[in-house]
Amino acid sequence: MAVKINYDQTWQEGFLQRLEKDGPWCSRDLFELAVQAEEHLSVPDFEGLMAPRFLPQLTPLPHQLETARQVVENMNGKAILADEVGLGKTIEAGLILKEYMIRGLVKKALILVPASLVSQWAFELNTKFHIPAIAQRKSYVWDQYDCIVSSIDTAKRSPHREKIMEQQFDLIIIDEAHKLKNHKTKNYEFIQSLKKKFCLLLTATPIQNRIEEIFYLVSLLKPGHLGSQSGFLEKYKNKELSVQENEHLRSIVNKVMIRNRRADTGIEWTNRHVQTVPIEFTKEERELYDAIDSLRNLQSGFAAGGFSLITLKREACSSREAVYYTLKNMLKKYEDPSSEYMEALNVLHGKIQAAVQNSKAEKALELIKMIDDKVIIFTEYRATQLYLQWFLQKHGITSVPFRGGFKRGKKDWMRDLFKNHAQVLIATEAGGEGINLQFCSHVINFDLPWNPMRLEQRIGRVHRLGQTEDVHIYNFAVKNTIEDHILSLLYEKIQLFERVVGELDDILAKLDFGSMEEHLLDIFQRSRSEGEMKVKMANLSAMIHLAGTVGKEGDSLASGGNTSIS
Amino acid sequence: MLQEEIHQYLERFFSANDCTIEENGQGVLTVQLSVDMDKELMNRPFYWTYLEKTGGIPNPMKVTFITNPESAPDIKGETVHFGAPRLHQIFMSAKKLASYIRLYEEPSLIGNRQIPLHPWLNINAKISYQCDRKRDVLKSFGLSLINGVLIESFHEKLRKLSLTPKIPDYCFTISPIIKPASGLKRLESHITSDILNSDHAWADEAKKRWEDDMTLLDRFYADQEEKPETYEVEKQALQEQYEPSVKVDIINGGIFYLATAPA
Numbered sequence: 001m002a003v004k005i006n007y008d009q010t011w012q013e014g015f016l017q018r019l020e021k022d023g024p025w026c027s028r029d030l031f032e033l034a035v036q037a038e039e040h041l042s043v044p045d046f047e048g049l050m051a052p053r054f055l056p057q058l059t060p061l062p063h064q065l066e067t068a069r070q071v072v073e074n075m076n077g078k079a080i081l082a083d084e085v086g087l088g089k090t091i092e093a094g095l096i097l098k099e100y101m102i103r104g105l106v107k108k109a110l111i112l113v114p115a116s117l118v119s120q121w122a123f124e125l126n127t128k129f130h131i132p133a134i135a136q137r138k139s140y141v142w143d144q145y146d147c148i149v150s151s152i153d154t155a156k157r158s159p160h161r162e163k164i165m166e167q168q169f170d171l172i173i174i175d176e177a178h179k180l181k182n183h184k185t186k187n188y189e190f191i192q193s194l195k196k197k198f199c200l201l202l203t204a205t206p207i208q209n210r211i212e213e214i215f216y217l218v219s220l221l222k223p224g225h226l227g228s229q230s231g232f233l234e235k236y237k238n239k240e241l242s243v244q245e246n247e248h249l250r251s252i253v254n255k256v257m258i259r260n261r262r263a264d265t266g267i268e269w270t271n272r273h274v275q276t277v278p279i280e281f282t283k284e285e286r287e288l289y290d291a292i293d294s295l296r297n298l299q300s301g302f303a304a305g306g307f308s309l310i311t312l313k314r315e316a317c318s319s320r321e322a323v324y325y326t327l328k329n330m331l332k333k334y335e336d337p338s339s340e341y342m343e344a345l346n347v348l349h350g351k352i353q354a355a356v357q358n359s360k361a362e363k364a365l366e367l368i369k370m371i372d373d374k375v376i377i378f379t380e381y382r383a384t385q386l387y388l389q390w391f392l393q394k395h396g397i398t399s400v401p402f403r404g405g406f407k408r409g410k411k412d413w414m415r416d417l418f419k420n421h422a423q424v425l426i427a428t429e430a431g432g433e434g435i436n437l438q439f440c441s442h443v444i445n446f447d448l449p450w451n452p453m454r455l456e457q458r459i460g461r462v463h464r465l466g467q468t469e470d471v472h473i474y475n476f477a478v479k480n481t482i483e484d485h486i487l488s489l490l491y492e493k494i495q496l497f498e499r500v501v502g503e504l505d506d507i508l509a510k511l512d513f514g515s516m517e518e519h520l521l522d523i524f525q526r527s528r529s530e531g532e533m534k535v536k537m538a539n540l541s542a543m544i545h546l547a548g549t550v551g552k553e554g555d556s557l558a559s560g561g562n563t564s565i566s
Numbered sequence: 567m568l569q570e571e572i573h574q575y576l577e578r579f580f581s582a583n584d585c586t587i588e589e590n591g592q593g594v595l596t597v598q599l600s601v602d603m604d605k606e607l608m609n610r611p612f613y614w615t616y617l618e619k620t621g622g623i624p625n626p627m628k629v630t631f632i633t634n635p636e637s638a639p640d641i642k643g644e645t646v647h648f649g650a651p652r653l654h655q656i657f658m659s660a661k662k663l664a665s666y667i668r669l670y671e672e673p674s675l676i677g678n679r680q681i682p683l684h685p686w687l688n689i690n691a692k693i694s695y696q697c698d699r700k701r702d703v704l705k706s707f708g709l710s711l712i713n714g715v716l717i718e719s720f721h722e723k724l725r726k727l728s729l730t731p732k733i734p735d736y737c738f739t740i741s742p743i744i745k746p747a748s749g750l751k752r753l754e755s756h757i758t759s760d761i762l763n764s765d766h767a768w769a770d771e772a773k774k775r776w777e778d779d780m781t782l783l784d785r786f787y788a789d790q791e792e793k794p795e796t797y798e799v800e801k802q803a804l805q806e807q808y809e810p811s812v813k814v815d816i817i818n819g820g821i822f823y824l825a826t827a828p829a
Contacts, residue, residue, distance in 0.1 A: 003769050004811040005758055011665065011689075011816035012750045018666050019746055019821070026664040028729055029582040031818060033575065034664035035690055035706075035721060037657035038817045040567050040648070042692060042702035046768060053567075054649030076698045076775060076807065103700040130651050170806075192796055195803045198698075223800055224782030228789050 051098040068095035077198035080257040085204040086464025106170040113175035115151040116411040156190040177201035181213035271470045288351040318447045322381040374440040399424035441469040567648040573633040593634025599626045667820035669729040685711040687749040689819035697772030697810040711742035723828035769810035776808035
């Protein structure tokens with residue numbers, strides 16, 4: 001069989017020139033050293049990992065080495081690295097990148113990560129892996145450097161996008177790849193359009209809500225591995241899968257995905273202590289909450305935007321500032337609000353004015369003083385974040401804000417400020433991902449997200465490799481409010497916090513009963529009575545329970561340990 | 567590569583490049599760089615341009631390398647380990663500076679008769695078998711430019727001989743019968759046919775993987791009459807990922823005048 005042979009001709013020309021000009025010639029010593037250098041650098045086998053020999057200062061964990069080996073030897077350099085949060089996917093990706101660079105199979109690499117992680121990735125690749133990676137800051141880096149770390153949001157925009165398309169990247173790494181589960185987004189379309197010779201998708205949550213998500217993820221990596229879109233959806237969407245079908249799907253997914261679980265790694269993890277902190281509203285806060293609740297009966301306006309109502313109620317559990325901000329925005333949308341609507345708003349404004357005290361903030365202050373150590377507060381609302389900053393400062397506690405919208409440099413700076421100078425970091429949801437804060441071991445969930453995976457992401461910022469202390473989590477919930485219900489459903493009935501990390505995503509994946517949020521909306525919004533709500537909640541928790549027990553007998557799609565992959 | 571080997575390598579490298587070894591202790595090597603080595607390794611072109619423009623006195627750097635941090639805990643310097651960018655840079659530099667050589671054998675027995683030295687053409691090559699994986703084989707060949715005899719592991723055999731850059735007394739060189747240019751062609755065709763005749767199971771397997779992924783790709787786009795651009799991009803990516811090829815790089819080589827055929 002014919003194989004393409006590329007024979008280096010340039011050396012021959014140089015040699016003949018030197019013969020003609022009688023030199024210059026090198027010394028014997030140097031000649032010998034050049035041959036020795038090549039002996040050290042050459043790759044003797046197709047199999048095995050060279051990278052660890054080049055990284056004597058790095059001590060990868062056994063599962064990380066095994067993952068790197070699998071990807072290079074059995075997965076041809078295209079894989080979803082889906083370890084549970086905190087098992088060191090970055091190390092695995094770094095090992096693989098290093099291996100390909102040593103083997104000369106990758107020269108140019110593009111690493112797309114959340115904006116807040118750009119500097120950190122570049123730093124780790126440089127220090128831990130001796131890979132001269134550069135954080136993208138100006139557009140001229142694309143053709144000037146071989147290894148570039150950038151955020152997707154920057155990369156997909158002009159003129160970067162066009163410049164990237166001109167480059168020949170050999171390896172593309174995408175961190176937090178679960179954000180690409182929706183194939184209709186610009187980000188998805190951008191990644192799809194990139195040429196992917198080798199490609200690594202990193203995510204702790206390959207499936208969050210629906211089974212289709214894994215299809216879109218795999219299809220980015222290896223189109224056709226799970227068949228065509230129509231074929232897949234017809235076969236799997238909203239279907240009860242038989243055990244064989246489930247097993248079959250799992251085995252093909254595992255050909256392109258490696259998922260290590262904490263339990264299998266044999267690493268000692270620090271403990272998690274979870275505590276629910278019930279909050280009692282003040283009279284004024286309660287009145288505000290009830291006033292919002294009563295809007296349900298309003299004829300016009302609010303009824304149309306049912307979602308707003310439930311949002312307002314959740315916000316009322318967080319801070320009056322959050323409510324105020326949303327009301328202001330809602331009002332802007334109406335050109336000609338009805339008098340009934342305006343009156344309702346006026347009532348609400350009055351209640352907002354009256355609710356001077358924030359019970360949650362008081363409680364948080366008390367806790368922070370008691371903990372007397374670094375604390376992260378998560379809130380869903382920016383207005384609450386601002387308020388808390390003001391409130392804590394008033395009581396002599398230093399805090400720094402953190403949110404997704406920050407520029408990269410600011411994020412790094414805030415992280416450093418928190419690490420070295422401030423006691424508290426106040427993060428909004430968007431800030432939950434992609435920042436490593438293992439120097440802190442106390443987390444206050446000031447309000448609770450509906451999607452339990454988001455909660456796992458929050459905790460994962462702190463409870464990860466490198467955490468030396470037990471982690472304490474405090475969940476705030478106001479009694480007799482929607483929050484109380486969410487908490488009791490998600491966090492007590494599902495026993496989210498008691499579960500091993502990563503177990504829940506398996507369960508949700510298996511359920512495949514649509515988005516968790518849709519269910520919650522249905523329960524809290526369309527229920528006509530407390531009774532109906534309770535029945536629906538019981539149903540949901542029963543389903544989750546069932547899935548949980550099934551999950552313990554067999555294993556679910558997303559949960560294949562690395563042993564079963566081949 | 568052991569830390570001691572790295573130490574020896576650095577020592578030889580800097581000595582071979584006319585640098586002064588100022589200190590050579592346990593795990594520590596202090597080197598006064600020559601001007602050329604400073605320009606080669608220290609990456610400060612502005613300094614050298616400035617100096618040349620102003621006509622100042624060159625002040626090349628002095629560098630301390632630490633090859634064993636444990637035996638030199640208090641010494642400030644650059645730690646060099648296998649995989650350190652500095653060592654890699656020095657490897658690359660060695661290869662760049664040592665591409666071409668010409669040496670003469672120093673015969674041990676020198677009577678009063680003149681000794682003829684025969685010309686040998688040598689190349690040391692790295693042959694890389696490459697698909698989505700890669701393997702290198704290092705080969706060294708010597709071709710007699712008198713009778714066309716070809717010897718493998720030539721470099722290793724030369725290690726035993728005493729060689730010098732200047733033609734020794736009482737020796738004379740025989741002119742090549744085979745021209746160096748055609749000698750190079752002979753070596754090239756020898757290496758190429760060697761590769762073509764070897765076992766290509768690795769390439770067959772790579773092609774199989776390629777075809778498998780191609781089948782999947784076609785299935786993915788089966789519904790679409792007119793294939794979108796992404797189809798072509800993916801197709802191209804698969805080719806780059808799997809297409810087997812063999813690359814022959816010449817590390818270095820040269821001409822050797824030898825008294826006897828190496829064995």
